[in-house]
Amino acid sequence: MNEQPDPEKFGRTAFADGPRLLADIGATHARFALQTAPGVFRSVRVLKCDDFEGIVALLRFYLADHAGMVLNHAALAVANPVNGDQVRMTNRAWEFSTDAVRRELGLHTLLIVNDFTALAMALPGLTPDDLMKVGGGTAAGNAVIGVLGPGTGLGVSGVIPTVDGFVTLGSEGGHVNFAPADEREFAILQFAWKEWPHVSNERLISGPGMEIIYRALAQRNGVAVAPRTSPEIIAGAVDDKDPLCLEVIECFCGMLGGAAANLAVTLGAFGGIFIGGGIVPRMGELFAGSPFRSRFEAKGRFSTYLADIPTYVITTPNPAFHGVATILSEHLRGRSGANTLMERVQHLQHELTPAEQRVASLVLEQPRLVLNEPIADIARLAEVSQPTVIRFCRSLGFLGLADFKLRFASSLTGAIPVRHSQVRGGDSTHDVSAKVIDNTVSAILKFRDQLDVRALDRAIELLTHAHRVEFYAMGNSRVVALDGQHKFFRFRIPTASYGDSHLFTLAAELLKPGDVVIAISNSGRLPELLAAVDAARAAGADVIAMTSSGSPLAKKATVCLAVDHAEDSTSFLSMISRIMQLLLIDILSVGISLGADGQPDGGNRHTQISHLGG
Numbered sequence: 001m002n003e004q005p006d007p008e009k010f011g012r013t014a015f016a017d018g019p020r021l022l023a024d025i026g027a028t029h030a031r032f033a034l035q036t037a038p039g040v041f042r043s044v045r046v047l048k049c050d051d052f053e054g055i056v057a058l059l060r061f062y063l064a065d066h067a068g069m070v071l072n073h074a075a076l077a078v079a080n081p082v083n084g085d086q087v088r089m090t091n092r093a094w095e096f097s098t099d100a101v102r103r104e105l106g107l108h109t110l111l112i113v114n115d116f117t118a119l120a121m122a123l124p125g126l127t128p129d130d131l132m133k134v135g136g137g138t139a140a141g142n143a144v145i146g147v148l149g150p151g152t153g154l155g156v157s158g159v160i161p162t163v164d165g166f167v168t169l170g171s172e173g174g175h176v177n178f179a180p181a182d183e184r185e186f187a188i189l190q191f192a193w194k195e196w197p198h199v200s201n202e203r204l205i206s207g208p209g210m211e212i213i214y215r216a217l218a219q220r221n222g223v224a225v226a227p228r229t230s231p232e233i234i235a236g237a238v239d240d241k242d243p244l245c246l247e248v249i250e251c252f253c254g255m256l257g258g259a260a261a262n263l264a265v266t267l268g269a270f271g272g273i274f275i276g277g278g279i280v281p282r283m284g285e286l287f288a289g290s291p292f293r294s295r296f297e298a299k300g301r302f303s304t305y306l307a308d309i310p311t312y313v314i315t316t317p318n319p320a321f322h323g324v325a326t327i328l329s330e331h332l333r334g335r336s337g338a339n340t341l342m343e344r345v346q347h348l349q350h351e352l353t354p355a356e357q358r359v360a361s362l363v364l365e366q367p368r369l370v371l372n373e374p375i376a377d378i379a380r381l382a383e384v385s386q387p388t389v390i391r392f393c394r395s396l397g398f399l400g401l402a403d404f405k406l407r408f409a410s411s412l413t414g415a416i417p418v419r420h421s422q423v424r425g426g427d428s429t430h431d432v433s434a435k436v437i438d439n440t441v442s443a444i445l446k447f448r449d450q451l452d453v454r455a456l457d458r459a460i461e462l463l464t465h466a467h468r469v470e471f472y473a474m475g476n477s478r479v480v481a482l483d484g485q486h487k488f489f490r491f492r493i494p495t496a497s498y499g500d501s502h503l504f505t506l507a508a509e510l511l512k513p514g515d516v517v518i519a520i521s522n523s524g525r526l527p528e529l530l531a532a533v534d535a536a537r538a539a540g541a542d543v544i545a546m547t548s549s550g551s552p553l554a555k556k557a558t559v560c561l562a563v564d565h566a567e568d569s570t571s572f573l574s575m576i577s578r579i580m581q582l583l584l585i586d587i588l589s590v591g592i593s594l595g596a597d598g599q600p601d602g603g604n605r606h607t608q609i610s611h612l613g614g
Contacts, residue, residue, distance in 0.1 A: 524551025
């Protein structure tokens with residue numbers, strides 16, 4: 001296990017919501033890590049994919065060493081195109097649903113990205129110590145970068161600069177047609193044609209491709225040899241100086257140089273071409289002395305064009321971790337749970353670089369100044385460069401400073417209130433209307449971002465299989481119970497609703513295992529309701545509580561769907577809490593209607609979503 005140094009030593013702050021699971025899953029190997037703070041990766045481990053039947057078994061095996069650890073967020077880079085929820089791996093017979101895996105592991109967030117998209121995202125952060133330069137050329141600033149890498153397949157991607165950062169390309173460029181450059185490569189192509197009518201770059205410029213080249217050259221040279229794996233071929237060339245293995249490496253590196261040159265002229269990659277993957281770094285100096293660079297520049301009229309473009313081998317271990325961590329961090333910044341942009345800046349400040357933190361401090365201390373001043377003055381006052389101001393904005397998920405200021409101005413002017421506005425006796429009708437609506441919108445947005453998805457999943461599961469559902473509520477919550485009874489009855493679930501405290505316990509004592517009680521209370525402290533819940537649990541029924549998370553009712557329930565909005569119930573009815581409880585009823589109703597497989601169930605038990613409104 002390769003653990004990184006303590007983040008405290010480097011002044012990095014641990015994530016407030018716990019470690020994040022990261023993985024780079026290829027067709028042959030899967031690499032895992034727990035990110036405990038920005039740039040800090042612990043418990044790094046490499047597993048063989050052949051040892052597992054599927055991705056869930058693979059993930060559970062790694063996580064078995066971390067039993068008891070709370071993991072809320074994960075991001076996996078896979079060697080595969082990613083388009084939608086269903087992922088079918090190209091070079092491995094694994095297929096899975098992203099959301100099903102998320103549910104299986106009990107995660108709030110699970111992102112699946114292409115492995116070379118993740119690697120491309122890591123490129124801007126690499127240093128000279130992470131690279132081995134091959135040949136000449138000088139990287140131009142703020143220019144397009146290309147990346148490709150042979151492994152079990154051939155990954156291809158690129159990084160395009162924008163005014164305030166980089167955008168990665170999702171590409172399957174490894175599947176372009178292979179083009180031979182000489183008679184020897186044509187002979188290899190003819191050998192491959194015997195097996196496949198279409199021969200892509202990936203067929204030959206990859207680990208399995210190296211093995212094809214070995215067999216093709218052995219046949220061409222009239223040499224009888226036993227098949228070798230790509231690691232054995234590399235070892236034969238590096239350690240044993242085997243003539244055939246050396247010729248295979250020479251041919252392989254030349255082909256890779258040609259593919260890299262094609263990528264460079266296609267993208268205009270004056271920021272450089274980077275070679276990743278698991279094969280080339282193992283070659284070491286043998287690759288540096290190979291025909292790769294000469295073939296890269298052998299482009300006829302465009303030889304000078306390519307001579308100016310540098311080429312690098314990525315030598316740092318597990319570079320995709322940095323990229324997939326960045327993608328996950330940017331995603332989470334977009335849903336940080338902050339109710340206003342000021343809160344969001346404060347919430348995310350610990351994840352920023354020291355320079356970006358100075359910009360954040362200026363935003364928090366002098367928001368109007370940041371809103372009104374140009375970028376040059378903002379940079380001067382924060383004692384940072386102008387690009388750092390742009391990076392700060394991008395770190396929060398904005399396109400640039402203008403986009404940030406537009407949203408920031410809306411936040412400061414109160415499109416969504418910064419805090420709860422109390423309705424007072426002297427308020428005009430206009431003020432009352434505005435306060436009630438704004439407070440409700442603000443509370444709903446905060447409620448949305450604080451929802452416990454795992455608790456909702458468990459509640460939906462209980463209700464989907466319930467023999468009978470009973471609603472227990474009094475006072476203001478009685479309206480919510482009646483709404484729930486009305487909706488659930490349409491699912492052909494036997495339902496009842498009780499609002500009389502004398503009937504709660506009598507009804508609860510008649511329940512059986514498989515029945516479910518939904519107990520609704522703002523305070524969660526009504527003695528009659530608590531006694532009824534005890535009776536229901538004693539009878540074997542499950543209890544779903546809609547109440548505040550720290551209440552006695554919450555502690556007695558099988559599942560608590562927390563509503564923690566604070567209201568002055570001594571002066572006003574709990575209006576906003578009631579709306580949140582009604583929203584929970586709607587969420588549960590839609591969840592039941594969708595069914596376990598996520599598709600509307602047209603059977604007798606469940607009603608379509610379109611029927612829910614009556």
